Amino acid sequence: MLQIDSLTKRYSNSDVALKGVSLNLRAGEVVGLIGPSGAGKSTLIRCVNRLVTPTSGRIALDGQDLALVSGSALRRVRRQIGMIFQEYALVERLTVMENLLSGRLGYVGFWRSWARRFDAQDIARAFELLARVGLAGMENKRADALSGGQRQRVGIARALMQQPRLLLVDEPTASLDPKTSRQIMRLIMELCAERGLAAIVNIHDVVLATQYLPRIVGLQAGQIVYDGPAAELDAGALTRIYGDEDWTAITRKHSDQMQQAGTDGARAAAYPEPEVMP
Incomplete structure (x- = not known):
């Protein structure tokens, strides 16, 4: 679905953010992107949706090279991302519903959006998404009246209003408390599974990443130094990504989580919940 080949980004000040990055993503696959500050994680995501223009390399979405498109062709491609x-990138003075419907800008155009002329189908889809992300009944609240977790849920629903095939998620839990962070990660994974969406999730919390994201890609100084299952992200891999450090606490916590997940799965299989008749 998504093929990134030898992607390089050099900024005008001669800083090189990405050095020949190659990465493939299958349809429906969700990947966690980790690494220290300045490793190139956000640049990689922004190159994919062309908020940043790569210096060289190829980014192909279903065979179409995104590095070569511009103008109306680029706008059409961005509908899929x-x-x-x-x-959050919400318009604070607008309501939840108005922010959500802005996700249809790529389809209805600026003037129809400015005049609040949206199709009934789009409005119905917005109400469905609000209910799905846990914000039913909040459509008329202003964005600046929401908590951080609620704002992120609006941002998730707005992205889904595009009916994309690929999600790019940039630090979705950086401003959230631990409980809300887990809820948001769980919601993202559920929505990707329900809709068959592929996703790249840039995340700084290694424990959270390994708990929810099955595949981890580690960047260091603009290069991929780890690409594999979350279960195999050991102290050696973390050292390659972040440098020398005592990773005992993180690897132990990750191991405990994997064991607990296995225990919970076995318990659920042995003692399934009784079926509730309608």
Whole structure:
């Protein structure tokens, strides 16, 4: 579905953010992107949706090279790519519903959006998404009246309004408390599974990443130094990604989580919940 080949990004000040990055994503596959600050994680995501223009390399979505498109062709491609931002990127003075419907800008155009002329089908889809992300009944609240977790849920629903095939998620839990972070990660994974969406999730919390994301890609100084299952992200891999450190606490916590997941799965199989008749 998504093929990134030898992607390089050099900024005008001669800083090289990406050095020949190659990465493939299958339809429906969700990948966690980890690494220290300045490793190139956000640049990689922004190159994929062309918020940043790569210096060289190829980014192909279903065979179409995104590095070569511009103008109306780029706008059409971006309809297939939903973006979820760290700082939510909501219009504070607008309502939840108005922010949600802005996800249809790529389809209805600026003037129809400005005049609040949306199709009944789009409005119905917005109500469905609000209910799905746990915000039913909040459509008329202003964005600036929401908590951080609620704002992120609006951002997720807005991205899904595009009906994308690929989600790019940039630090979705950076501003959230631990409980809300887990809820948001669980919601993202459930929505991707329900809709068959592929996703790249840039995340700084290694424990959270290994708990929810099956495949981990580690960046260091603009290069991929780890690409594999979350279960195999050991102290050696973490050292390659982040540098020398005592990773005992993180690897132990990850191991405990894997064991607990196995215990919970076995318990659920042995003692299934009784079926509730309608």
